[in-house]
Structure formats: structure tokens, C-alpha cells
Amino acid sequence: MSPSSLFKRAAAAFLVGAALTAAAPVFAQQTVLRIVPHSNLAVLDPIWTTAYMSRNHGYMIYDTLFGTDEKGVIKPQMVESWTESPDHRLWTFKLRKGLEFHDGKPVMPEDVIASLQRWGKRDAMGSALFQFVQRMDSPAPDTFRIFLGEACGFMLEALGKPSSSVPFIMPKRVADTDPFKQIEEYVGSGPYIFKADEFKPGDKAVYLKNTKYVPRSEAPSGTTGGKRVYVDRVEWNLALRDTQAQVSALQKGEVDIIEAIGFDHYETIKKDDTLQMPKYATYGLQYMARFNHLNKPFDNPKVREAAIAAFNQDAFLRAQVGVKELYKPCGSMFICGTPYGSTAGSDIQMKSNMKKAQDLLKASGYDGTPIVLMKPTDLAAIQKLPDVGAQLLRQAGFKVDLQAMDWQTLVGRRAKKDPIDKGGWHMFMTSWQAFDVWSPIANPTTDTRGEKSTWFGWATDDKLVTLRNQFMRATDEAEKKKLADQMHARMYEIGTHIILGEYDQPMAARKNISGFFVTNGNIYWNLKKN
């Protein structure tokens, strides 16, 4: 369609529109839920990228075999029942009745198998699981079986993995798409149907209620339980990026929910009685700073230790979050209060002070090379951490080169292993939702296989690799707990990364929205608008 016809089309729209003033929009009497997500939705393939926006989009239109409830316990979702052979090497799963894709076709085991295989090629936990899997087959139209080479202790945790790269179930024809190319068709079996024709990137995404969806009977908790839908249509407003404009729009009732409000607006919204800030997570999010173990001086553990000692969590939390009741320091890399939430080895950070850090640095033989600390300029939730980090490192005696760039450049640059002078880096900061880091297998920082590990920073430590492999194979809960403690102490010892404290990301909504429950993520079923 050449530009000139484009122009004509717009001009025509102009004139036609002028005539149509009387025709009120047809869906006026429908209830519409207007949500402002935390960022722009660009990639619609939840397997292809770990971005939270794509994951949240996935939860709207896809369904999962298992889910994780608010306490972190794995519960069945699409699965009716399942059995594990005594030698732990054969799992059989039976799907529940009434599972149907949006295009009307029933969900078949082939669809599940194809979806799991595609997920296995891209997700860290998925690839770990598929090291055990020999083959999968479908003996009956509603059952599928997984044959393992050896016993695996985290089969259900993997299938019910709540966060980025969630094993969503897609039709076989879609799941067969090459994992390194984005899928083109968006058909799932979840509670909402994606209106692809109304989707305008950077403007809005539209989801309609899936009237044929059969929810489970249990109450909703985390990503488990019944996915009931009480609104006819959900609109994600992707254009409203300015945080101040978001709050103003909410106050004026132009939007219903703001997924993530800036911490600076917490007080204003608390004082406004037409608004509410529902509690939707037991565990919040965790800030972390990641070393690049390849580049000098952070290849030396002593220097890393000095940095850990310098980073007291309170300074970061006060600067970035600032609202007392929204943040709490926590020494556990696996999130305080979770099943594996140990704090072994964290005294080096929690009970240290600047003097100790300065001594450690002098003792470490640090030769003064400036630390390249990357700072994102366009992500309000984390952009203040690098400034605090730079100041603390400087107080400890480090030289720091704070480089500011937009998030896309940072994402591009942290993938590079080059030395500093060719665009390399030393440290960056980011934040994870609890469910991404609470499991010793899912947590990306536990993979210490050097340059082969799946996450940037490339820490190398054989002792931790063996501990992780043992944990993968452990099936007894007590033994898993012990192994988690040892891994945690080891990670602190070698300084894989530094945790900077936990915080809750407040969500705001108008008072007339109800049905909120603890999701530990961004999930929009079970909501009513009266």
C-alpha cells in the first residue's frame, strides 16, 4: 500500500468520521477494563523473550499444565491427574475435560508436547529439564507421558514455573515455529481471546472474554485455581508512558488500573479516597547488582568481596523506593520467607560497614582500573540504583565510570563478553520478581558454568555446579533444603552477584474495581467492574 494511498485513506477517514458523529460506539453497554501496563508490549511470543510484558500477555490468552499458588506450592491447572513411576523415570499426565483453543479445536497431547519442546529450547529451567528427558509420547487422546534418562527432582516446579518463559500451551502448528523466530499466530486456550486486528503496537492491545473457557473450581491463588472472567473486554493502554500523566488519568477516571505506579506517587494515591492500592503479592521484587566475572578487576573474588561489603542495602532502597512501608532489606538471594529462603553467608554484606569495605579493597590489591557501571535512563523502577552504587563504590575507594544509556542499549551491551576497551562492562543492576529467583534452579545466577552459563556475568565455580546438579536430582524435601543452604553460602563466598534488598511494586486501581487476589505477578482474571 503506497504512501499516497495511505494519505488518501487517512483523508477519507477524516471525512467519514465527521459524518459518523452520532453513531455511538457499539460496545458501549459492555464493561471494559482499562489497564495501563508497566511498559510497551512489542513482542507477542512469551517463549522468544523473557520480558515480563510478553509473559503477562501470555497469561491472558494461554493456559498452563501446572501453576504456582501464592505460597509457592505447585498445583495442577490443565492437568486432571498425574502419576510418577516408582523409579521416578516415567511421568504420566491426564488432561482435564473441556480444554479448547480459541479456534474451537480441543487441546490434544501433541499440542502439549510441541509446546514443551519449543519452551525447552529457549528457557534456562526448561533446558535443564530436557537434559533428563529421553522422549515423550501420547498413549491416549487425553494423556501424555514423559520418559526420563534418570530421576529428576524438579519436574513439577519446571512445568508449573510461574515466571519469565512460562511453559504456555499453544496449538501444535504454532508451537512448531523455530524457537529463534517469533510466532505469527496468537491462539491459546486461556480465559481471554487476543483481538489481533485491534492490536496497535505502542497504542493499545485488546482482549475479549473467552465465553467457552471452563475454569477450575478452586479459588484463584497465584497462577493456580479458577480463571473466572467477569468483564467483556480488557484494553491495555500502551501509549500512556508518562508516570505523572498516568496518575492524573487514574484520578480523572480515564483509566481503571495502573499496573506499576512510580514510588513518588504512593503518598498522593494513598490520600485519594477514590483510589485503592490492592495487595497482590506476598513476595515483592528483588534488586540485584551483577558482576562481569570476565573483566579485570572483578575476576578477582577478593575485589568482589570488597564491593559486596560496600553495598549496604538500606542506601539503595531509600534512594530508589523511598517509601518506608514498601521496602525491606533481606539477606537471602532466594527471597526471605520462601521455602529455600536461606540467609547463609550473608553477614559479609548485612553486617559490614564502609571501613570494612575499604580495608578489604586495600587488601585485595585493586589496581584502580575504573569500574564501568551501566545505568539505564528510561526505566523509572531501577534507574537510581547505579548512582547509589557509584557513590558507595567511590566511598570504598573504587574508581567508577558511570555510563548512562537507554535500556535497549544496556540489554544489547551486557550480552557482550568483550574487554572494556571494546565496549565491555563491569557491573549492571536490575530487578527480578520473587518467582524468578526463589528456586535455586530457576535463579539465573546459580548457573556458574563460566562462558557456557545461560546468563550474563559468566561466573565460574565447579563446586556450585556440582551442588546445583545434586539439587536437581534430589527428590526429598529435607535434602533439597540442606543443599539450598550450601549453595547460598557458596554463592556469597564466591560473590556471584550482590542482592540490594526487596521491595513491593505498588499497583493502583479505582475503587469500583474488585476481585483482586494474591497473584505474585500481573494477572487480570477474577476482576469485577461495577
Place this chain on the structure above:
Amino acid sequence: MSMAFANDGSERADTPILEVHELTIGLPSGGDRSSAVQKVSFSVGRGEIVCLVGESGSGKSVIAQSVMGLLPKSLPVKSGRILLQGEDITHASQARLRELRATRMSMIFQEPMTALNPVMTCGDQIDEVLAEHTSLSASERRAKVRSIISEVLLPDPDRIIASYPHQLSGGQRQRIVIAIALVLDPVLLIADEPTTALDVTTQAQILRLILELQKNHGTGVLFITHDFGVVAEVANRVAVLRLGDLVEIGPRDDVLKRPRHAYTRMLMSAVPKLEVIERAEVPGAPVVLEVAGLDKTYFSKRWLGPDRNVVAATDVSFSIRRGRTLGIVGESGSGKSTVARCIVRLIDPTGGAVLLSGDDIATKSSSALHAVRKRVQIVFQDPYRSLNPRRTVAEAMIEGPMNFGLGRTEALARARNLIELVRMPASSLDRYPHQFSGGQRQRICIARALAMEPELLVADEAVSALDVSVQAQVLTLLADIRERLNLAMLFITHDLRVAAQVCDDVAVMSKGRMVEYGTATQVFTAPRHEYTRALFDAAPGRGFDFGVAA
């Protein structure tokens, strides 16, 4: 066809239409004098033409505008009274003045090319006056417009009414301005240099038109000009102004033939006569410039539209001997400046030969041209744009010689004695152009040209922009230099009087062709081509001999 002389000054109407008593108009502070006009008194009777004449800065235009109430705020009327048919309009309200304008008193201006609104048709611009001041219906107004257009002798009124100003010639536009002024038959017409910007032939027609209309309608005319030929042509009475003072007033013949005031006498003697001043020809002087079959055509290649080629000059041939001056005379657009620029190689001729002391420079490439530049120099018309405002006079003078290898010190020495030659104080060397008057700047340009010791000096309308007295000074200077340096000169002008005073030989050009070429006396006394004869007949005040010193 000489002009029958309408009426002499003696016949005076009863009450004067316009009376001006002791008028004084102030100047904005910081000017070189406190007021533009001091204590001026005169009157204009019915059917009488009074000429206000004076050089630039004399205040004649300011007086005209004060009568019409068009003076800007910066030029306040300090004292004195202006009476229009007895009514004191000096400090009349804007509303009253608006009622009087175009109904009782009208004004026409100097620049016909810009006096009309370019985006309105001529018909509308005339109709606007009628609509504003009368309650005539549209059809009545249209009839009146048609009648006034034919009265100002414009052909095919309907086409004129529908046409825009840019579609008419200068003369036609001035007729429209006159139509606008006289359509409501005002008692007073103020004409501020109405023919100065026109060609001689058109000027003659417009003057005749004004006289005719004034006779038929009995309007009183206040005629402002600096051209004494025009004064001689039309005036009943003449008032002479100098720097805001009325130095002399009286009937035309008294003032022009028997001037009493020294300034008027000086002016009369400064006006060049139409008689040729013959100079003995030096036998055997070498030919400095030989031009044969010179052509110049401007080609404009339009990508899609029709090509529009303009033939500026064709088949021009003449020669100038050392010490002699050839004048090229012609109206604007006749191609005289084009010829001059071709000779100085500011533009490239498309054909013909230009031999400078036998050396053909017409087709020389730009690099070879460099040597030639030294031997021919030019002086331009506008003194205010001929000198680079950002450089001192000295820098302007030494630039030329230093281009040809002269050292800075010798160049400065040459500049010093040349500045004396043109009778300018030595101190002017290190001053900037904006600190000099028009006449002084033109002398500096002449000095700059002479610094190159050229064989040929080209003067392209060199004195046209100067006041009469200043013009006289520069012409005497040129004559003096010509004698001293035995210089060959090419003098371009549209003013026959100046040509008569300066030139030994004269060529007349019209529409790019040379229609006449011969010695000055021969061309002035027995013109062969009828275009030359028409040119002479149209020269204003042709038969009039201005005041010979008593």
C-alpha cells in the same frame, strides 16, 4: 513639436485654494539640524501651478505631506498654519482629513512602479475611492471609473479595469494614479516628483496630461521637483527651497531668468545647458577603444516552459581616441549599460570584437583577463553602494594597485595624491564610507579608478544620482582630470544636458541598437534619426535659457 505655453503667471484667481503661513516642521532629535522646514509661506491659486523646487534635504516632500496630513509622528508640525480653501487643516482630526483627501485635495507620487497595490486590479483601486467617499451604486461607480480612465487617455478601459498593475507600463500606471487622484475632481492636486522615475518621452506625455486636466478642471497644482527643465515646462510660479528655508518665490521667468538669491543663481548656473561645449580635437591621437559588431543576448533555458531569450544589445560599433569622450545616450532598457559592462568584461559579450589599444578582450578567458583589468576602469551610478561599508577609503584605494604588484607604501602614496586630485581632504583616507555624502563618495570612486592608471575610464550614469549642484562639481572634476591625464572616456547617461556638456562624440541607442553616431555638435544640431529627434523634443525646458549671471 514645441510646447505651446499655456498661461503666464499674471492671471490670479480670487481666493487662493491653499495657503501656508510660517510653517515649521520639526525633525527627530539627533539629526544634523533641528527642523526640516522653517517658517515657509506660500499659496496656490485656482488653476495655478506652483513649483516647489530644491535639492535633496530641502524639505519639499515634507511640505507636501504636511498639507495632506500624512506626516509621520517623528516629523511634528511645530508652528504655522495650512489653510485649504480657508479651512485650517493644520491640526484637523484624522476623520476630517480623511474626508478631505481625494475629495478636495489629492496627491500623486514619484515611483509609478510601486505606487499601486500589486494584488488589486486597477479598476478596484479607483473604485475604492468612489466607494469610500460617495454613495454611488456599483454601476454608477463603474461608469465613472470608465470615464476617468478614458480621460487620462488610456486605451480600452474595460481591459485596464480588469488588469493588475504589473501588466501595465510605468507611464500607464502613473495615469492610473492620476485617475485615482482626480476622479472626485479635487480643488488641489499635489504632485510629488510625478515624472522623475519615467523615461524622457513618457515624462513629456504625463506632463502634458497634467497640464490638460488642470486646465479643464481648474485645479490648483502644487508641483514638487528637483528638475529645472520640468519647472520651466509647467510652472506659473516657482518657490526655491534650501535646507528647509524658502529662499526665493515668484513668477517662473523672474525666478529662472533673473534669480535674485545667490543660491538660486548658483543653481541656475549649475544646470547644464543643452548647447554643446566644443573642444578642439587633438590630431593623430591613437584609437584607445575600437568596438565592432558587439552583441549580447541573455539565454534563459526553461526546463519545460518556452525559452525566453532577451536581446540586450546587437551590432554596436564605435571607437574612442585618447583624450576624447564618447557619450552613449538612451532611455532605460536601451542597452547602454549592457555595452559598458561588456567592455569592462563584468559580463561576457555573445559576439563582436572589443579592441583595447588593438588587443581584443571580448573573448579572453578569465585568467588572461587579469592583465586587461588594469587598463579599463568603471565608475557606477549609486555612490552609496559602490564602496564596501566595512573597509576604509584607503583600503579601497590601494586594493587595485596592490593586485598588480605595487607595494603597500607606494600604493598609499599614490592614494594620497589622488585624493588631493579629486579635491577631498587627506584625512578622509582612514574613514569609512558611511561618513561621506553622495558626491564625496563618487569622487572617491573616481580616485579609486584612477589609481589603476587606466587607458579608458567608463562612467555608467556616474552623476545621475546626484543633486544638481553636486553634479556640477563632479562634472567639472571629470573635465579637469580628462585634460590633465589626457584620458579616453566612455560616458553613459540618459540626461541630454549632461551629455551635451561632457561629450565630444555621441551615440544614441534604442532597444539594443545604435540608431545614431557622430560628433556632439552634429548629433545635437542636426539629428538624422527620428528617434533622436523625438528624444530632443521631449527634453523638458528645451528652449529655455536659464538665468545667465547678471
Place this chain on the structure above:
Amino acid sequence: MFAFLARRLAATIPVLLVVAVLVFLMLRLTPGDPAAVLAGDAASPEQIAQIREGLGLDKSIPEQFGIWFGRMLHGDLGKSYYYKTEVTTLVGQRLEPTLSLTLITIIVAVLVAVPLGVLAAWRFGGWLDRTLMGFSVMGFSVPVFVLAYLLIWGISLKLGWLPVQGYKRIADGLGPWFIHLLLPAITLSVVYIALIARVTRAAVLETLGEDYIRTARAKGLPESKVLMRHALANAAVPIATVIGIGIALLIGGVVVTESVYAIPGLGRLTVDAVLARDFPTIQGVILFFSVIYVVINLLVDLSYVFFDPRIRY
């Protein structure tokens, strides 16, 4: 007239060609690797290389330009890396908001600025002239986003008149469409009013100095007629010119206004595209902005015929 149109359209082709080459080179010569950005955070270097091949970024720059230019000739501006949709559809979706905002702003600005300019010229040097020109300089001095926040805070929140953000399509009704665009148009037009007012004042001042104004006054016409029928009529051409040239300044302003008022227009799209290193979209949109600029200036040139009889094509 046809000869002129053909010549002018022919003249725009080299301009657009220059724009295409300039933008293409500007993007390719600067650091920042779209493939890495696209590969997402868990991709390995081999995967990034694979994606780069997919996008054709590994070929030489002239080769890439050849391909892009070849496709562009028949309307295919390529696919957006980031949004995985055709650039033409992307531009098509966002065309209406930007065009609406631009047109309303131009209308508001011209209706306000021209009278202001004429008034200032009429009262040249007086207090009215100084205050009007003072406001116009203020218009230049206050950044667009500060003005936007002030207006939102003042008009939308405190008085509750106009909506804070968002854009309603024309198809959803002209009323809401206009209400949603009014505040952004006011914000955006301030700078444009400042520019046009200054030029109008200067143009009218210049015409007031012309001889035909003196002739008009000598006809006894009231000052209002002199101003309107003679001065302003002749100042129309320079005013139209600045409206044309000002478009580039306006589109610049659109980018900021769309960010604050959350209008999903071409301006916002460009900023996102630049941040995401989405080369095809950046090229497509900037080329499109140039087309708008060139077309509007062509319309301005054609309008000259209407304003000035001397101009005939």
C-alpha cells in the same frame, strides 16, 4: 500550471532521495546493534549473529541501501524489527492522530497568530506591540513539556475541563476526538503562534513602508482598510512561507506533545523506534515526515497564486 507542478514534483524527488540517503547513513554509521537488542536478554552471540543475518544487517551498507531503496520504490518500507509489522501499516495506524493534531494546531495557530501579528505591526513600538512580542518571545522560551504539565495541572486536573491524555479516533465520534486533541493542540500551537506572529508583524511592517500604502492613505481610507486590504493582503506570501517552513518545527514539537499526552502518533513512534534501534521504522517515519513537509510546502507555493497575481506558473 501543469509545467510548474511537474517541475516542482520533480524537484521533490532529489530532496526525498537526499533524506533517504542521509537517514540511512546516519543510522548505519552510528554504534548500537539492533540485532543484540532484538535477540532479547537470554540470547547467545551465535543467536545474535543468526538474527543479524535474518535482518540482512551483515551485508555491506550500499548493498543494504540498494535493497531498501528498491523495495521502497513500490511502497514497501520493510518490516519493523521491533513490532514485526509492515512499516507502512505501522505508519498508517499512527497517521491519523499526528495528522489531526498537526492540522488542528496549524488552524488554531494561524487564527490566533495572524491577527496578533497585524495588531502588533499596527501599533508598532507601542505598548501593545511590546507586550504581544514579549508573549511571542515567551512562546519561544518555554519548553513544550513544561507548558504541557502546567496546562494539564491547571485545566485538566484543577478545572476538570479537558481530558488528561489519550486519543479518540474520528470514527469513534467527532466530539470526543476534538476534546481529546484540544489541550495538546493548544500546548503545541504556542511555539508555532510565536513564530507566525513574529513573521506576520515583520511582513506587515515591511509592506506598511511601501508606496502603495501611502497612496491608500492619500485616498482617505480608514486605517483598518489600509491594514487589511492593502498591508495584510501583500504580506500574505511571506506569512504562507513561514507556515510551510514552520512545519518542521511543529513536527518536532509533536514528538514531545505526544509523549506527555499519550497520543499514539508518529512522533511517539519515532522516539520508541530510535530507542529500540528499529532502523526500518525510523527511516520510514522520517521519510514520511519529509513527505509531509514537502507536500505542505508545495501547497504553500500553490497558495501564492491565490495571494499574489504576479505569481503565475
Place this chain on the structure above:
Amino acid sequence: MATSASPVPAAAPGAAAPDFEALSVESATVVVQPSLWQRVRRNGSVRLGGAVLLLLVAIALAAPWLGTVDPSLFDPASRDLLPGKSGEITTLEGETIEHTFRMGSDSFGRDIYSRVLYGTRVSLLVGLFTAVVAITFGTLLGLMAGYLRWLDGILMRVMDGLMSIPAILIAIALVAMWRGSLLTVVIAIAIPEIPRVTRMVRSLVLTIREEPYVEAAISLGTPTWKIMLRHILPNTVAPLIVQGTFICASGILVEAILSFLGVGLPPDIPTWGNVMAEGRSQFNEFPHNIFFPGIFLAVTVLAVNILGDGLRDTLDPKMAKRV
């Protein structure tokens, strides 16, 4: 009625030429006019704009001694303080000092008063360098386009192309790619200004070329490059100075907008744009973040524009009529 041409009597040889000098209206004495510099100094707008600018330059230079602290120092304890409140700031050495925040503090706890004063430095520099870069390249290209006719066509098409791209978009693209540093931001802002300068210089050159004093220089045998240097360039200086001030004003403004869009100078370099961009998310609760830098920005740009107007009215009356 018309008789044939009547003969013109030959004039008697030149009568004694009267003394013209004495009576001529143009007295020989040299006219004393105020020099350009005096006229500029006396102009009201130049004085007003100039005074404000000098004050700002003074503030920029004397920033460290005006009761300011290191602009990048922050202490989360004293964040979002309203103007006039006092709190404590930890210095790099670690000890905390009492400090009254005259203009309040931002969400980091940094002193806005210090950041605004230090911001004056960067913003003025950005304005100045943008003007210098744009004027130099613009003049160079303008001279070439004006004087070398064969180059004119191509160069003007490139300039039209550049001019049709909105300035902000070019700036965003360049800065986002090259990573914000003072140099890249200046170049990014200057590039879109170059076509305007080029067009102006070209039109000036085309008019000056036709001036008689240039034709006189040609006939005096002056080589082309000398003509450009001595005759054409000096006469474009006045309009260039005027254009320079307007570019400086718009440069400062565009820098603020770039920072607002998150593609300006790195956030830790205190510029008005950065301070405002940082404070934008709390405009309703803490408007002082935007209020104070906004005032400084508006006043500076206003002063530069007024200075520009004044210069234009005195240096180049012809141009005063245009804009």
C-alpha cells in the same frame, strides 16, 4: 502646430564657474555618525538581554561560591524536601553536613539549587557551541553555494532534505546512537540548524555579489577568494551574529527537550533539562523540581532572544523587517 527642431545657439565659452562648494547642500565636512558599536550599546533590548546574560554567566562562573554543594552529592534521607527546608547531605568522604535546600531537593535528595546553578554552565555552553558549530559550517556551505554556481544546485537539495527532517528527530537519533556526551549533543542540535544558516548566507551572498562594490573589486582584478574574504564575508557578519543568538536560544531549549525525552546529556551531568526530566514524574506533588530550572531556562532563552532582537534592529535594519 509643432515646428521643426529649432536650432540650439552655441554657448559662449565657459563663463566663470561659480563657487559650488560654498553653496552646495552637501557641505564638504565629514558627517559624524555614531559608530556601529555605539549604536548597538545604546539599544534597549541589547542592554536588557545583555545584562541578564552577563548575570547568568557570572552565576555560572561563581557557582561554587554561591552557597552550593557538589551537585551530584545526594542523601536519600533528605529526598523531596520542599524549598527552604534544611536536611543533611553525606559528602564523598562520608561525613554528613547540614544544608538548607533553597530550592528543595529532588527524589535522590540532591540539592536543586546547586544543580540549577551548575546547570547554567552546561546550558550556556551547549547554546554557545551549538551556535558556533552551526554558524561556521553554515557560513562555509552558504559561501560555496552562493559563489560556486555549479555546486549550488546539489548543495541546496541536500539542505532542503536536511531541513525537511524535524530537528528533534535528528537530534534524538544521533544522541541515542552516540551515547550522550556534550560534544554529541551539541553536534546533534547544530546539524538541523545548519541548513537555515546556509540558506541565509547563500541569499546574502547572492545579493552582495550584485553590489557595485563587488563588481568594482572584480574590475580591480581582485581574485575570487580575496573577494569572498574581504568583501562578501565581512558584510554577512551582522546577520550571522543575529542568527547566532537565535540558534543559541533554540539550542538551550532543544537540549532541555532531549533530556526530557531521556536522550540528552547523561543524567549525572547537571543541566536544566536533566533536572526537569528527573522531576517530571512528581510534577503534581513536587512542582519545584520543574519550576526553578524552568524559570532559569525561560529567562535565559528570553534574554538571548531579546538580545537577538536588539542586535538585529541595530546591526541590520533591513533584516529587522524580515524576522
